Amino acid sequence: MTSLQENKIKNQNSFNQEDWSSAYQNVEKELVNEELKITSGKVIKNLNGTLLRNGPGILKRDKQWVHHPFDGDGMVTAINFKEGIAKITNKFVRTKGYLEEEKQNKFIYRGVFGTQKRGGLLNNFLDLKFKNIANTHIVKLGDQLLALWEAAGPHALDPKSLETIGLSTLNGVLKENEAFSAHPKLDLNSQASSELLVTFGVQTGPKSTIRLMEFSNSGSNSGELLFDRKDSFDGFSFLHDFAITSNWAIFLQNAIDFNPIPFLMGKKGAAQCLKSNPNKTAKFILIPRESGLFKGQSPLIIDAPKGFVFHHVNAYEKDDNIILDSIFYDDFPSVGPDENFRKIDFENYPDGKLKRSIINIKERSSHITTISSQCCEFATVNPKLIGLEATFTWMASTEQKSGNGPLQAIKKINLNTNEEYYWSAFPRGFVSEPIMVPKENSSIEDEGFLLIIVWNGKRRGSDLVILDSKDMKELAVYELPLNIPHGLHGSWIRD
Numbered sequence: 436m437t438s439l440q441e442n443k444i445k446n447q448n449s450f451n452q453e454d455w456s457s458a459y460q461n462v463e464k465e466l467v468n469e470e471l472k473i474t475s476g477k478v479i480k481n482l483n484g485t486l487l488r489n490g491p492g493i494l495k496r497d498k499q500w501v502h503h504p505f506d507g508d509g510m511v512t513a514i515n516f517k518e519g520i521a522k523i524t525n526k527f528v529r530t531k532g533y534l535e536e537e538k539q540n541k542f543i544y545r546g547v548f549g550t551q552k553r554g555g556l557l558n559n560f561l562d563l564k565f566k567n568i569a570n571t572h573i574v575k576l577g578d579q580l581l582a583l584w585e586a587a588g589p590h591a592l593d594p595k596s597l598e599t600i601g602l603s604t605l606n607g608v609l610k611e612n613e614a615f616s617a618h619p620k621l622d623l624n625s626q627a628s629s630e631l632l633v634t635f636g637v638q639t640g641p642k643s644t645i646r647l648m649e650f651s652n653s654g655s656n657s658g659e660l661l662f663d664r665k666d667s668f669d670g671f672s673f674l675h676d677f678a679i680t681s682n683w684a685i686f687l688q689n690a691i692d693f694n695p696i697p698f699l700m701g702k703k704g705a706a707q708c709l710k711s712n713p714n715k716t717a718k719f720i721l722i723p724r725e726s727g728l729f730k731g732q733s734p735l736i737i738d739a740p741k742g743f744v745f746h747h748v749n750a751y752e753k754d755d756n757i758i759l760d761s762i763f764y765d766d767f768p769s770v771g772p773d774e775n776f777r778k779i780d781f782e783n784y785p786d787g788k789l790k791r792s793i794i795n796i797k798e799r800s801s802h803i804t805t806i807s808s809q810c811c812e813f814a815t816v817n818p819k820l821i822g823l824e825a826t827f828t829w830m831a832s833t834e835q836k837s838g839n840g841p842l843q844a845i846k847k848i849n850l851n852t853n854e855e856y857y858w859s860a861f862p863r864g865f866v867s868e869p870i871m872v873p874k875e876n877s878s879i880e881d882e883g884f885l886l887i888i889v890w891n892g893k894r895r896g897s898d899l900v901i902l903d904s905k906d907m908k909e910l911a912v913y914e915l916p917l918n919i920p921h922g923l924h925g926s927w928i929r930d
């Protein structure tokens with residue numbers, strides 16, 4: 436029996452597809468400061484701050500499903516912890532497209548990941564309008580929260596009520612609807628400011644331009660743009676994420692082509708027109724940070740290993756090398772026009788593996804090693820170590836050791852020894868991105884908490900699970916009075 440067949444049998448025996456897909460439903464309510472009841476474990480008194488999550492909250496309008504959950508309108512959830520009391524608030528991001536579609540109760544925009552308007556090809560042909568769905572990440576910048584979607588500008592939200600203030604240019608920094616990545620990095624180790632939010636925007640075509648921006652995110656000038664540069668490169672770029680070190684912003688330009696014709700014809704969403712090109716070589720693009728030692732210098736472009744990357748974990752500098760940990764897929768995973776995302780066979784999609792690229796700046800070369808072959812996503816390190824060498828990483832992983840499957844476990848890896856530690860929601864629970872909150876006043880890297888929204892397939896509802904990030908023991912579970920579909924990214928804000 437081939438390993439593919441073995442994995443299929445293992446998957447069929449291990450989880451129930453309906454337990455997993457039942458998370459995909461419209462969010463029906465918006466809560467305001469509703470107190471949560473702990474359902475198991477103990478109240479944690481020394482956890483004070485707010486967990487923020489973003490993700491698709493509308494999956495269906497007038498009986499029409501989105502083609503891919505990434506096309507769902509953004510819904511933000513905030514869970515505030517204060518001296519042992521936890522309260523939840525959630526709100527849809529009131530984007531222009533959300534308000535229009537709410538009013539008409541139907542999809543009036545095509546989605547990037549393949550959602551089409553009703554009325555067939557004729558009604559989608561040459562319709563290039565898009566909806567900024569603000570569904571990918573939620574971060575704090577200055578005194579506002581920003582709901583992010585990488586192809587257009589950020590939506591500012593009130594940090595207490597989560598009410599939408601509106602599409603923001605960040606005080607004139609961005610042109611209206613300028614692309615603004617959904618993966619900013621918070622740098623707590625910069626010389627320039629006690630806290631910097633480093634991010635980018637990409638304009639792509641036959642040539643691509645990366646705008647790298649560094650904002651102060653603390654003190655009296657919080658929210659102000661301190662450093663700004665633009666660099667152009669040959670070729671199409673699909674850059675979802677990046678990594679930083681003290682001196683560099685690191686991008687991986689995937690070896691991918693974009694054929695716009697099926698999109699223009701109204702047959703496919705723009706993201707369904709991306710395809711890996713085996714004849715192309717992926718490139719690392721290293722841009723010197725203007726807050727770093729090499730400011731003003733030109734970017735370095737270095738051949739990268741084969742594979743496709745959405746997310747990087749972290750990077751750091753060591754001698755002449757940049758060490759970059761990323762989640763690599765063999766190919767770009769896309770849900771084709773005839774597939775139903777709620778019924779996908781995981782085994783037909785490439786799985787993510789945690790790999791380490793060692794990029795030698797002097798020799799302009801790179802090589803790659805595999806840290807773990809077990810399928811994973813949403814990996815993180817202690818936020819104090821973004822850009823520095825970290826010993827520990829935490830991530831969402833499959834239950835089984837090989838092949839693709841739903842994310843059902845949280846895994847911790849010691850990057851020095853490759854030892855692995857688990858907490859599992861298997862067989863009926865499905866995890867999301869773990870948020871690592873370091874223990875206050877502790878200098879021990881792995882001391883703290885992991886906050887995870889888990890879809891509980893048994894009771895068909897969402898739980899908040901809190902783990903001890905050191906020993907991976909379950910500390911507390913809250914059954915939430917809100918059903919949150921499988922989500923994307925989030926952050927933690929200290930009080």
Ligand SMILES: [Fe+2]
Binds near residue numbers: 746
């Ligand atoms: Fe992402």
